[in-house]
Amino acid sequence: xxxxxxxxxxxxxxxxxxxxxxxxxxxxxxxxxxxxxxxxxxxxxxxxxxxxxxxxxxxxxxxxxxxxxxxxxxxxxxxxxxxxxxxxxxxxxxxxxxxxxxxxxxxxxxxxxxxxxxxxxxxxxxxxxxxxxxxxxxxxxxxxxxxxxxxxxxxxxxxxxxxxxxxxxxxxxxxxxxxxxxxxxxxxxxxxxxxxxxxxxxxxxxxxxxxxxxxxxxxxxxxxxxxxxxxxxxxxxxxxxxxxxxxxxxxxxxxxxxxxxxxxxxxxxxxxxxxxxxxxxxxxxxxxxxxxxxxxxxxxxxxxxxxxxxxxxxxxxxxxxxxxxxxxxxxxxxxxxxxxxxxxxxxxxxxxxxxxxxxxxxxxxxxxxxxxxxxxxxxxxxxxxxxxxxxxxxxxxxxxxxxxxxxxxxxxxxxxxxxxxxxxxxxxxxxxxxxxxxxxxxxxxxxxxxxxxxxxxxxxxxxxx
Amino acid sequence: xxxxxxxxxxxxxxxxxxxxxxxxxxxxxxxxxxxxxxxxxxxxxxxxxxxxxxxxxxxxxxxxxxxxxxxxxxxxxxxxxxxxxxxxxxxxxxxxxxxxxxxxxxxxxxxxxxxxxxxxxxxxxxxxxxxxxxxxxxxxxxxxxxxxxxxxxxxxxxxxxxxxxxxxxxxxxxxxxxxxxxxxxxxxxxxxxxxxxxxxxxxxxxxxxxxxxxxxxxxxxxxxxxxxxxxxxxxxxxxxxxxxxxxxxxxxxxxxxxxxxxxxxxxxxxxxxxxxxxxxxxxxxxxxxxxxxxxxxxxxxxxxxxxxxxxxxxxxxxxxxxxxxxxxxxxxxxxxxxxxxxxxxxxxxxxxxxxxxxxxxxxxxxxxxxxxxxxxxxxxxxxxxxxxxxxxxxxxxxxxxxxxxxxxxxxxxxxxxxxxxxxxxxxxxxxxxxxxxxxxxxxxxxxxxxxxxxxxxxxxxxxxxxxxxxxxxxxxxxxxxxxxxxxxxxxxxxxxxxxxxxxxxxxxxxxxxx
Numbered sequence: 004x005x006x007x008x009x010x011x012x013x014x015x016x017x018x019x020x021x022x023x024x025x026x027x028x029x030x031x032x033x034x035x036x037x038x039x040x041x042x043x044x045x046x047x048x049x050x051x052x053x054x055x056x057x058x059x060x061x062x063x064x065x066x067x068x069x070x071x072x073x074x075x076x077x078x079x080x081x082x083x084x085x086x087x088x089x090x091x092x093x094x095x096x097x098x099x100x101x102x103x104x105x106x107x108x109x110x111x112x113x114x115x116x117x118x119x120x121x122x123x124x125x126x127x128x129x130x131x132x133x134x135x136x137x138x139x140x141x142x143x144x145x146x147x148x149x150x151x152x153x154x155x156x157x158x159x160x161x162x163x164x165x166x167x168x169x170x171x172x173x174x175x176x177x178x179x180x181x182x183x184x185x186x187x188x189x190x191x192x193x194x195x196x197x198x199x200x201x202x203x204x205x206x207x208x209x210x211x212x213x214x215x216x217x218x219x220x221x222x223x224x225x226x227x228x229x230x231x232x233x234x235x236x237x238x239x240x241x242x243x244x245x246x247x248x249x250x251x252x253x254x255x256x257x258x259x260x261x262x263x264x265x266x267x268x269x270x271x272x273x274x275x276x277x278x279x280x281x282x283x284x285x286x287x288x289x290x291x292x293x294x295x296x297x298x299x300x301x302x303x304x305x306x307x308x309x310x311x312x313x314x315x316x317x318x319x320x321x322x323x324x325x326x327x328x329x330x331x332x333x334x335x336x337x338x339x340x341x342x343x344x345x346x347x348x349x350x351x352x353x354x355x356x357x358x359x360x361x362x363x364x365x366x367x368x369x370x371x372x373x374x375x376x377x378x379x380x381x382x383x384x385x386x387x388x389x390x391x392x393x394x395x396x397x398x399x400x401x402x403x404x405x406x407x408x409x410x411x412x413x414x415x416x417x418x419x420x421x422x423x424x425x426x427x428x429x430x431x432x433x434x435x436x437x438x439x440x441x442x443x444x445x446x447x448x449x450x451x452x453x454x455x456x457x458x459x460x461x462x463x464x465x466x467x468x
Numbered sequence: 469x470x471x472x473x474x475x476x477x478x479x480x481x482x483x484x485x486x487x488x489x490x491x492x493x494x495x496x497x498x499x500x501x502x503x504x505x506x507x508x509x510x511x512x513x514x515x516x517x518x519x520x521x522x523x524x525x526x527x528x529x530x531x532x533x534x535x536x537x538x539x540x541x542x543x544x545x546x547x548x549x550x551x552x553x554x555x556x557x558x559x560x561x562x563x564x565x566x567x568x569x570x571x572x573x574x575x576x577x578x579x580x581x582x583x584x585x586x587x588x589x590x591x592x593x594x595x596x597x598x599x600x601x602x603x604x605x606x607x608x609x610x611x612x613x614x615x616x617x618x619x620x621x622x623x624x625x626x627x628x629x630x631x632x633x634x635x636x637x638x639x640x641x642x643x644x645x646x647x648x649x650x651x652x653x654x655x656x657x658x659x660x661x662x663x664x665x666x667x668x669x670x671x672x673x674x675x676x677x678x679x680x681x682x683x684x685x686x687x688x689x690x691x692x693x694x695x696x697x698x699x700x701x702x703x704x705x706x707x708x709x710x711x712x713x714x715x716x717x718x719x720x721x722x723x724x725x726x727x728x729x730x731x732x733x734x735x736x737x738x739x740x741x742x743x744x745x746x747x748x749x750x751x752x753x754x755x756x757x758x759x760x761x762x763x764x765x766x767x768x769x770x771x772x773x774x775x776x777x778x779x780x781x782x783x784x785x786x787x788x789x790x791x792x793x794x795x796x797x798x799x800x801x802x803x804x805x806x807x808x809x810x811x812x813x814x815x816x817x818x819x820x821x822x823x824x825x826x827x828x829x830x831x832x833x834x835x836x837x838x839x840x841x842x843x844x845x846x847x848x849x850x851x852x853x854x855x856x857x858x859x860x861x862x863x864x865x866x867x868x869x870x871x872x873x874x875x876x877x878x879x880x881x882x883x884x885x886x887x888x889x890x891x892x893x894x895x896x897x898x899x900x901x902x903x904x905x906x907x908x909x910x911x912x913x914x915x916x917x918x919x920x921x922x923x924x925x926x927x928x929x930x931x932x933x934x935x936x937x938x939x940x941x942x943x944x945x946x947x948x949x950x951x952x953x954x955x956x957x958x959x960x961x962x963x964x965x966x967x968x969x970x971x972x973x974x975x976x977x978x979x980x981x982x
Contacts, residue, residue: 010832012825014564014757016919017836026843026920030863038838038863039737041706046738052606057826061568064824068816072577074592078585079576085584088807095495097536102761103570105550106543111560111760112898113547117476117891119952120545121762127484130971134525139973143763146618147807157663180804184629184781188641188665233516260512262521284573285593286583286808287765297973299964308763309969312483313960315953321483322956326967332659334902337668342659344621345753349761352539359484359535360494363524368497370521374511379504398515422586430584453501 012059078283082455083427086402086446087227088148088175089286090278092256093450095360098280102353115324122323125348126310128355132292135255135358135366136272137263139297142307144276144290144351149181151273151291152221152252154341156182156190158271158293158304159219159248161340166190168250169212171204171222171232173197176435178227178252195220202230202395206237213245219271223252224264228432228444229377229402230395231261239268255279255292255354256448257400259366260374271295280357281350290347290354303330306341369449373401376456377447383460384445387467394442401446405429408440410467417443420466426459469921471929474894475950477544484538485971488528494535526972545952547896549760553922555844556890556897558867558911559654559702561730561754566824569758569817578816583808587793593812594792598785600769600819607830608728608748609741610771615752616781616810620729621656623749623768624696627725628664629802630747630772630779631694634723637800644693648717650679652701652869655901657727661696673905677705677858684713688720698727699743702901702911703857704841704864706734714744723747723776729768731755732915733841733866735834736827740771747772757821758814767814781805833916837866840914840923844868847927848912852934853878857906867913869906876908881937881944883908888955889936889947893929 011018017026023035032038039047058064078091085091101107107121115122129141145151156168168186170179172194183192193212196205204222213220220242224232232238239249250271251264256278264272272294281288295301302309311326325331332339361369381403385392389411394404407417418428429443436442447456500511512520530538548554554562573579581593597615604613617623628647635644647661648669658668669687671679679697695717699707707713714724726740726748732755740748752758753766760766772780782801783794794809825833842863848854853875856868872883883899887910890897900909914923936943948954960966968974 010828012829012832014566014824015829015832015836015916016922017840017916018832022920023836023839026839030839030842030846032842032863035835035839038842039706039865040863041708041865042734042738043708046708046711046742048609048737048739048742052736052827052830054603054606054827054830055823057829058823059829061566061824064820065568065572067823068572068596068820069575069577071595072572072575072592074595075577075581076585076589077576077578077580078582079580081589083582083585085582087584089583091582093498097495097532097539099574100536101539101543103574104540104543104548106546106548107762108570108759109548109550109554109562109565110546110762111549111554111562112557112763113896114887114891114898115956116888116948116951116953117547117894117896118545120542123481123483123545124539124542125762126969127971129969130483130485131527133970133972134527137525139976140969146622146764149804149807150618150622177804177807181806184803184805185625185663187629188632189663231515231519233519235519258521258525260521261515262519282579283582284579285581285590285812287810287812287814289807290765297969297976302964302967302969311961311967311969312971312974314957316955316957317953320480320953322953324956324958324961326961326969328961332655336655336670336902337658337662339655339659341663342621342625342656344654344656345619345751345760345766346764347618347761347766348763349765352762355484356535356539358527359530359538360532361497361527362492362494362529363527364493364529365495365497366527367521367524371511372497372500374514375500375504375508378508378511378514382507398519418586422589427582427585427589449497453503 081425081427082458084429084445084459085427087430087444088177089283090446090448091450092278092448094280094282097360098353098356101356102349107349107352115322122310124352124355126312126323128351131355131358135258136294137265138272138294140302141292141294142305142309144292144347145307146346147289147291148252148273148275149178151293152178153182153185154306155250155271155273155293156219156221157341159250160190161304162300163218163247165216165218167193167216168218169193169195169220171195173202173226173228174223175227201397202226202228203232203234203397204238206234209238210241213241213247217247219248219250221250225254225257225400228404229399230397231400235267257370260370276350276354279354281353290350303327304340306343308343372449376451377401377403380447380456383456384463387464401448402444404442405445406440406442412467413441414443417466421462424462426462469924469928471893471925471932476952478952479541481538481541483971485528487530487534487538490529492529492531494530494532552894553918553926554896555912555914555918555926556895558898558913559730561732561913561915563757563915564917565757565759569820572820573813573816578813591792594785596816596819598787598792600815603822604769604771607735608771609739610748611774612777613769613771614780614784615767615769615815616806617768617770618806618811619764619766620751620768621660622805623770624656624727625660625663626770626781626805627696627747628661630776631723632664633779633800633802635693644691646691647693648687648695650697650701651905652703653698654727654729657696666693677703678707681709681712684716688716692720692722694723694725696725696727700865703869704867705859706865710743729754733834733838736831737834746776752814752818756818758817765811765814767811836916841866841868844912844914844923851931852938867911869900869909869911871906872908875937879937879941881941883910885944886933889933889944890929891948891951895926895929
């Protein structure tokens with residue numbers, strides 16, 4: 004495109020030359036370049052950015068992007084058993100309807116007046132999660148579970164004034180990496196061994212490592228490897244006896260049937276809300292929650308926005324606003340608690356919609372459904388010769404480890420054979436859990452039918468033949 | 469021109485728990501097939517008694533249409549950019565987010581991708597990430613990008629982490645314990661550095677509104693780990709000595725990180741490379757047209773110079789000549805700052821935005837954003853009681869931090885009062901980040917997305933409110949009148965005995981009668 008023809012773009016109304024000239028005149032300059040007078044020549048970029056010619060037609064752009072995207076084969080076109088931090092669940096149409104509304108999609112940081120709905124929807128999200136978790140304080144979402152876990156242990160560090168955290172060595176690998184980076188220079192992370200038979204925490208190792216420097220112990224339930232930690236009360240008991248806290252990461256879809264961590268001594272609970280009505284989005288649907296009791300020493304350590312309810316000048320009218328804003332970095336910069344900013348609010352609103360649709364009965368049925376389906380899948384796969392499933396002798400929820408070691412096959416080989424049958428097999432645990440042998444993490448939810456599971460078992464049988 | 473006779477929707481909508489009727493259902497879970505029940509029973513028996521939930525969560529029970537209606541009403545109580553002239557949330561770069569991008573991101577080819585799929589099945593997604601990296605290199609002059617940070621603040625944290633790792637690999641991790649920033653840089657430039665254990669040194673501005681370079685010279689030492697700074701800062705004044713600043717920091721042994729969360733006025737005009745930065749980041753949800761979503765999901769695209777590419781979070785996307793691959797073997801990687809690869813839909817939309825505009829369009833967007841901003845500057849200066857502190861007579865880049873100080877002194881009407889009155893005209897007016905160096909501040913950033921007519925309408929509302937303030941200040945102080953709610957009692961937000969962050973906390977503290 005030649006530079007002398009006017010460039011009028013549909014996204015840039017004042018690219019119309021006559022309008023531009025009028026505005027320049029009102030400013031009192033001849034050319035647009037004069038407005039950049041403060042940028043000295045040595046800092047001016049006089050080259051040309053090597054970018055494509057503009058694709059100003061929406062039709063052409065759509066076709067271009069769709070062509071690239073067509074090189075993907077999605078979970079909708081395949082049978083996927085991948086989980087491990089991003090899970091396939093049914094997304095109710097109402098969830099998409101709400102989060103695609105222009106009003107929510109394009110709002111940002113308005114006041115609790117003209118953006119009253121944004122504040123109310125997020126207050127309700129906090130409130131709905133609070134019921135699920137049986138705790139009185141929940142934050143406006145952070146980036147994901149990794150960040151929620153990181154902030155939870157930093158909160159524990161500030162509350163206890165201690166700088167070491169014990170972490171179950173079965174914690175999600177991404178969680179561990181993000182926590183390690185987030186704590187580096189300020190807190191240290193020490194791993195606690197698991198019982199090789201059950202996967203549960205080795206309580207003796209925990210007790211030996213929990214000292215007066217330990218701020219908290221962190222574990223996940225269900226664990227990253229899918230088994231349920233049945234010793235929650237013992238773990239929190241050790242922490243509390245030594246003046247520390249218990250931090251638990253939890254899958255919210257389990258909480259219709261499984262006791263929330265607050266019932267076995269957790270002080271800070273965190274996790275991800277992607278499974279509550281958000282599409283997987285190649286890992287872009289994650290959003291993290293943090294929850295605690297309503298005690299000042301906890302509340303004042305949150306870095307997040309916390310939206311509260313209030314009265315207004317008019318009787319019977321609900322207002323909303325920021326609780327204890329001056330603890331945040333928005334209020335007091337580096338003297339605030341960690342930092343706050345844009346994170347994943349839209350997914351918080353969406354998870355609220357999901358929980359409102361599901362209600363208590365829906366969450367119970369969902370949990371039960373996942374228990375039944377995953378138990379069925381484990382039972383079916385266990386019938387295959389040489390395959391050990393579940394690898395850990397514990398109750399499981401949603402995910403489980405399949406051990407192929409005795410078959411002599413690697414997970415990569417098995418998954419390649421499954422892929423030929425349009426099945427995405429479980430995530431290979433080899434890189435992150437080398438001690439486990441040839442193991443994969445499979446995920447089964449309410450989106451899988453009996454036929455799907457039977458098809459997986461049959462395909463695995465063929466792959467291993 | 470007069471502002472329109474706006475009135476926001478006001479549904480007097482209940483809090484969702486008040487809508488509950490025992491037994492109603494919003495959506496049903498599919499029944500488990502009989503064949504499965506026969507094999508495994510009720511499923512719950514497999515969980516030890518003590519680990520089962522005894523009392524169901526007290527979620528509301530509401531039929532589907534009522535849930536939908538509730539949230540649609542709340543949406544109408546929210547003023548998204550698609551509905552207003554969203555130029556009053558300065559620093560936030562609230563521009564048009566083209567609808568076609570949402571259509572593309574909603575495709576199952578994007579929405580139904582799992583991040584752990586075999587690489588052969590996600591070549592399209594990896595290609596988008598890789599190509600967007602190439603675009604960002606052109607725009608910044610830097611050498612490689614990661615899209616893993618899920619916001620600007622997360623990208624700042626990643627920059628602080630790279631600063632830390634860089635000095636650690638050189639044996640100076642312990643001694644270099646200070647990060648320098650400026651008071652008009654985003655609060656997270658200070659706060660995220662503190663998260664990494666750094667002592668934060670904040671440089672204030674001189675009379676020209678720019679950071680005090682002599683103070684910077686005094687601040688650097690063998691303790692300096694790095695610098696995190698914006699330019700233009702929140703004032704919209706371009707700092708012509710920015711390369712001196714990065715040079716001073718480099719000479720002291722520190723790295724310089726450029727907070728380009730908002731680069732909307734300078735695309736193609738000036739770059740991180742020429743200014744001597746080692747790192748930079750762009751907020752895709754600001755400059756690159758992806759939606760703000762009430763505050764995320766988002767992406768802070770993080771770029772570094774060649775010497776720092778091995779420090780980026782992993783994985784990064786490479787192209788081996790035939791296929792796109794995820795690479796995790798970066799020698800000094802800081803590890804991860806978010807799960808998986810960041811917020812893919814934001815990258816997809818930013819890719820589409822750059823494709824829509826191309827080289828020329830990016831420059832045009834920047835130029836028109838600056839044109840709009842300086843047009844507004846001329847007009848706001850003429851509004852009684854308003855002023856634009858610092859740099860008199862100079863042009864600004866993409867935004868201006870203004871002040872109502874004069875009006876507050878003369879009438880008692882504050883920025884907050886004006887902001888609430890603006891709600892009556894269907895507009896936002898944001899004060900500014902704390903601390904308020906500029907008294908009674910407000911920040912306007914028009915971007916390229918709004919027409920002159922729309923901008924004039926916004927200005928007309930400001931003008932009318934100024935007139936009201938001088939004629940009848942009580943009118944402004946009583947606002948809003950045509951928004952969703954009236955002045956909110958702030959007393960419940962600071963007192964632990966009263967605050968209620970959830971409905972159950974409200975019921976415990978204030979009872980059903982309120």
